Amino acid sequence: MKELNLIRLILSLHDYHTHLHTKRVQGYSKQLGKLLGLTSLELDVLDLASQFHDVGKIGVEKHLLTTSKIFDNDQIDEMKMHTYYSELIINHIDLDYSKQASIIARHHHERIDGNGYPDKLKADEIPILSRLITVTDMFDAIHSKRNYHTSKKSKFETLEIMERTVNTKLDEDLFNKFKTVIERRT
């Protein structure tokens, strides 16, 4: 679809690392979604939301996406805006389920304990597909070297690090099922 390819192209030109990250998160999310037995509509929503969950970084200044310096509070706030921008962009895509996918993307940085953003939703208040993307997003962020993270971790080191955040950041059930996905890949 031309529209989706165009959005992918724009993101890749603005931030190539995020472009690659979103492709990997899309793949992990699809595998986890299938394991969960999601309906075909839910899988379509998940596919759109996962591949564009970070597309809103188009709206964040490029130097923030590539720096390894610690952010000040204003920069953290600007970075957090990417969830709104992702929602906005996805909502403009001409597909029947764009609205649903845009809401999923909006909430991919919420946390189970309610300390996430943008809406500080807790546990089951967070849509399940958003909670799913939080898991796959965190896995790829830790496992894959990105320029604002320091070192690449193995799959198992990554899962160990993630396990420490179960019930604060991550949904326990989704994390456990995701471990099955990763263990099957190795």
Ligand SMILES: [Fe+2]
């Ligand atoms: Fe994000």
